[in-house]
Amino acid sequence: MNDQALAAGGVVLAADGTPLKQRLQKTLRRRKLIAAGLVLPLGVFVFVTFLFPIILMLFRSIDNPVVHENLPLTLAVLEQWDGKDVPGEEAFAAMVADLVVTRQEKTIGRVATRLNFELAGVRSVFTSSARKAKKMKAPFKDALIQANARWGEREMWVTIKRIGSPYTSVQYLAALDLRYDVDNNIVMQDEDRQIYVTIFIRTLWISFLVTALGLLLGYPVAYLLATLPLKYSNLLMILVLLPFWTSLLVRTTAWIVLLQTNGVINDLMVASGLIDETERIQMIYNQMGTVIAMTHILLPFMILPLYSVMKTIPPSYMRAALSLGANPVRSFIRVYLPQTVPGIGAGSILVFILSVGYYITPALVGGASGQLISNMIAYHMQDSLNWSLAAALAAILLFGVLILYWLYDRIIGIDKLKLG
């Protein structure tokens, strides 16, 4: 058998006579294909329902077709314009021609809406001028300015030229409280309109706070779960899981009942004489409410990974440390804690990332000071319909989270992560 197999010039042959190496590769390749085939449906699903929409939504943050497509004549004329003074008759004539077409094709509303995001109040300038455009006669400069004085402002034309480019960075600037001034320099947004940076910082701060509080509260619970006899730990586990399975909305509403000024907690404190009737504490509709409710809701995401890690740590390690003379605190810090780092990391990163994108809870209990960036994104998706700005805010958020993830990888190492 051996002699036979080696006969073909020192190459090992399989039973059917093909070289064994080739045969092995073929088999492995087939297995890989089958494995890939099994994963394929999920891959397609994730791509179609998750990655693809996200990419398209993010693309919206730079995509800026409306003005570019609907005011082509004006933009062609403005191409030559130096931007130093109000443009000449040629630009006004082109604008009138564009307005006539946009009015006919009913695209004027979209153009007006787009420009109104940049320059408050120009919406009606466009819609009303477009109505009159058909009857306008040369000189168009006078005709348009007569229709609305804002056509005589340099800022108007600078804005049209800027927003006329098919791709733009203005959404990202707006998302960072920056804007272009009339001379195309990047400047800070007016002070009474600066909002997003504050809320980004607040979002990060509250997420950090919720994560820290979750760790502080969750660690002992996870420890208890991992070390108690099965009989009790199962019961305790149900107490952790039950709220986890309860609807987010129900839990948030429950917190409203508990925390409001005439709620259970304030009533109890008044009844027990801890505080006076007039000193009821405002615990909800502010940052405090957001932090309390979010910490409670996200606690299971901290406890479960911690528990799964602690469960694998043999109790004999701690006993060994103690019997070798370390006091309980020292043996905890030097022996137990380092072994739970993968769980701490997993729980913290999970809770942090979930809180950064939290939306319903702050919307319900956050009041004015407890709103997070996702509430602003929702506002631009649902109310202002400025989807491009929403996309820019979301992109910055996503980018920020990825940076944090990268930092985590550099400092602690992603391979140390253990989710369960």
Next chain:
Amino acid sequence: MKKTMLLSGIAVAALMATGTAFAAGNLTVVSWGGGYTKSQVEAYHKPWEAMGGKKINSEDYNGGLAEVKAQVESGKVTWDLVDVELSDAIRGCDEGLLEEIDKSILPPGDDGTPAEQDFLPGTLTDCAVASIVWSTIYAYDDTKFSGAKPTTMADFFDTKKFPGKRGLRKGAKSNLEMALMGDGVPAADVYKMLNTKAGIARAFAKLDTIKDSTIWWEAGAQPPQMLADGEVVMTTAYNGRIFVAQVTEKKPFVIVWDGQVWDLDLWVIPKGAPNKAAALKFIAFSTDTKRNAAQASWISYGPVRKSAAPLVGKHATTGIDMKPHMPTAPANFKNALQNDFAFWADHSDELNEKFAAWLAK
């Protein structure tokens, strides 16, 4: 552009994949939920179906054009009729999200007045037909004030005379108007004033005086709840919601009509709606004189047809007279301001941003 539209359409469709597809034969009517939708079901949907009209799927939403925009841009429109506010009706029309409605489908009033004259001025627009007048008012809990009671808009901002927490909608619209009226600006001058920087500053300064004692609400169902919980002593609200709490839940709430900001709710048809013909028929049916008046026996929102106003009768279940509860009742309408959709179409982006920045400060 076509291609990106198509692609984003697919994306939006994927995002919206949670929406249920209904049998194409049914008419999907979308409204604000709660007592308001109930009044429409009783006054419009039931008689419509009894008359042999298409079966109606009633869906709830929270206002705004986001869903309509998503459906129209993805080309998968499932809504046939939507109940929207005036500013959204105008804006949706401008942006090409809504079908234009030929007003000749509307029947004349019961007294024979042609529809165009029977509807109150400004209630018919290119893409929309109004059904009711509603109002943002403020209401207080009667048990919280034993002596003097609030009667004017200025009282709402007077925390010395009437101590206690206030409730306000989280948004610029109607708050800025009320702040100016509370500061003594007559209703007629409010928007003229808001068109100036000084006017806006004055409105925010007035809001500043109660900022620390304000709790902000977002959904229409919240203010009556906040009043009932004692979380606030007075709050702005939609008048119909307070009415329902007053009448059907017997709460001791009182509406102050001074400085009310009234607005319209209108029917619109998203562009490409699957049952456009039936939707148009439904609009004609539900806004005729009788039906228009019938809705007012379920909720205290005023009819938009002049011929319907005298027909407003008694509440359907409690039997109280509805006329004095209407925003348009002469006693309530003395110092009333119509929400200026044109102003808000121009300035809502800027002012909401300022409002959000002011809140975060």
